[in-house]
Amino acid sequence: MAETEAKSADQASVEMIEKAAAEGVETVFDRALKMKPCPIGAEGSCCKNCGMGPCRVQAPRKEGAVRPTGVCGATAETISARNFARMVAGGAAAHGDHARGVAELFLATAKGEVSDFEIKDEQKLYQLAMDFGVEIGNRDLKDIAIDVGEIAMAEFGRQEGEILFAKRAPLKRQELWRETGTMPRGIDREVVEIMHRTHIGVDQDYKSILKAAARCSLSDGWGGSMISTELQDIMFGDPVPVAGQINLGVLKEDHVNIIVHGHEPLLPEMLVVAAQDPEMRKYAESKGAKGINLAGMCCSANEILMRHGIPVAGNFLQQELAIITGAVEAMTVDVQCEMQSLVNVARCYHTKLITTDPRAHIEGAMHIEFEEHEALNIAKRILREAIDNFPNRRAQVQIPSQSIDTVVGFSHETINYLLGGLYRASYRPLNDNIINGRIRGIAGVVGCNNARTLHDDAHLKMILELIGNDVIVLTTGCSAMAAGKYGLLTPEAAHKYAGEGLASVCEAVGIPPVLHMGSCVDNSRILMAATAVVKDGGLGDDISDLPAAGAAPEWMSEKAISIGQYFVASGVYTVFGVTWPTLGSDEVTRELFEGFDEIFKGRWDFEQDPVKAAGKMIEHIDKKRKALGIDKKRERVLYDMAKRRELEAA
C-alpha cells in the first residue's frame, strides 16, 4: 500500500495501480522500480555513434586528472554535447514529422481531394496568408488555402534563407538569431544537419554543437510545431474556452469506452464525428451498451478536449491504468508517447489496442491505418471493432470515481480576445497588470510525466507555488492534464489557490489562474503569447526582457528537450526537473546554464525539488522586474502544509 501511494499523487491512479498489483498485471511503475537507469547514460557520458564504441567517457571531477576520451579521441564534452543535440534533433523531428502529416492533409483538404475534412477557421487562414505573403483580395477561399498549404509544405524542405514564422518573433530576437548564426533555414535541414554534425569525426567543439542544437530547436518551436498548431486550428477550429472533464472517472461502465491516445488530432476528429452518428449509437445499443464514450489520453486528448470538450482519461503514466479499469473496449494509438507494454496490458483484459499510423506499429496490436481519403469510414470501422468488443469484458470492471471539471481552450487568440474584447482585443490588460504588480510574471509549465518521480506531484507543487505567488501559469501537454486533475483549470481555482493580485485579475476576467493552451506542439502558442506581450509594449523589447520563465518538472521525452531548448534560444529562463542529461560534463552543463545566457539571454537550469525550482523561477521573474524598473519589494509566499492539505482534501 505504502509503495503504491508513493507512485502517484493522483488517487485514481493509485487505485488502479493497486488493482493491477492484485490482478498480477505489470505496469510502468513496477518496471521503473526493477530497472534502474544506467548511471553513465543518464548523465550523457555514453557514446555509441560508431562501431568502435560504445565508449563510456566520464569527465574526471578532480582538477588535473587525466581526461579520458573515446576510442576516436572524442572528449567528454563532445560526447555530452552530441547526445544532447541528438535529443533535440529527435524531439524536433517528432514535431516536424507530425506537422508534415498535418500540412499534407491540409493541402489535400484545400484541393478538395479529401471530403471528410474542411476549413473551419477562415480567419486563421487569413492570418497565415498574411504571414506567408499570400494575396487575399477577392480570391476564392480554396485558392488562398492551396497557396498557404504549398508554402507550409515547402518550409520542411527549405534549404536556405529563414523559416517564415521566425518573422513573428520580436524584431530584436530575430536580429540576435541572425547575429549568432542560429536562424533556422529549413525544418528538415536542421535535423539532418545535427545528425551529420554528431556523426563520428564531424563537429568536435561542444559549443558549436550546442549552438547548432539551438538552431535545430528553433526550427521546431517557430517551425514544425507552429505549423502544426496553425494548420490544425484552420482545419479543426481555433480553440475557444470549453468545459470538460478529466481523469479516469470519465470512463463509463455501461458505455462502449474508446480511448484515443497519441498526438495527432486527425483521426480523433473523425472519431468525434463518427461517435455522434445515430447509426453507430444504435449499433452500440444492440450490443447492450447505453452509448459510445470517447475519451482522450496524452496530447490527442488535449486536442479534442480543447475543441469539443471530449473528456480526458489521463496523462502519460495513466495509459496502462486506463486499460486496467477493465472498461476500455478499444484504445487507438497514433504516434508518440505510446508504451509498447500496452499490448501486454491489453492482453490481460479484453481491450483491443489499435495502431493507426503507418509510422508506428506495435507488435501484437491490431493495425487499422488512418487514410485521409477514407477518414470517416475508417473511424466508423474502429468504432465497430470497439462496439463488437463490448460483450467481451471479462475482468472485474472498476472505474475510479475521480473526475473533475476543467475549462480549457486558451489559444493565444482567445487570451487576446478575453483580455480586450472584440473591438479592443489586446494583451494590454495583461501587460498593465504585470506592470502594476498584480501579476508578478508569466510561467510556462509544460511537459511529461516521468516514472522516476512521483506522478503529477512536481507539476502540482510547482504550479501551486507559482500561482500562490501571483505568477500566471500557461500550460500544455501532460502538465496541463496534471493541473486539470487537481482542479486548477477552473476559474474558481483563482480564489482558492492564487495570490491576491493574480486572483483579482482572474476574477475580473473570469479565467483560471492556470491556462490550458493545448498539446505539446502547442507550446508554440506560448511563444506567440510571449511575443504578443513584448509587442504590446511596456515590458522591454524582447522575450528575454519579460518577467517570465519556463519549466518541465517531470520531463522524459526528447520532445521536451527540444521544447526547452527553443524556449531558451527564444530568451526564456527554463528549469527542468527529474534528471539532467549533460551532468557528465561540467563544461557542457556550464555552457547551457551560463554560457547560453550570454548568447541567447535565456538559459537552462536543473532543479529536482519543484518548490525550489518554482522559487528560482520567481527569483528570475523578480530580477527581470527590477531590470524593467517595475519591482516592488515583496516576499515570496511559501505554499505551506495547511494549503497543501486543503488541496488534498479538495
Added chain:
Amino acid sequence: MKEKVEERVSFDGKKVKILGGIYEEGKPESPFQWRKKLRSREEMLAYLKTGERYWFSDEWYGSEKRKTPA
C-alpha cells in the same frame, strides 16, 4: 447575482472590504464561440489588423518603435 464581499489587505496594510468574484451558477453547456462573431471576410481582416495588430497593422509597432523591419 448576489454580491460577495470579502476582506482583503490593501497596499498600505489596512484591511478593506472588496467585492469578491461572482460567478453564474451552473456550467456552460457549449464552447464559447467568440470567433463566430466575425462573419465576413472584411470583418475578419479588419480584426486581424486591429485585434491582432501586433503583426499586421501598418501603424502599430508596440514596443518596437520603428517602421523599418529588422
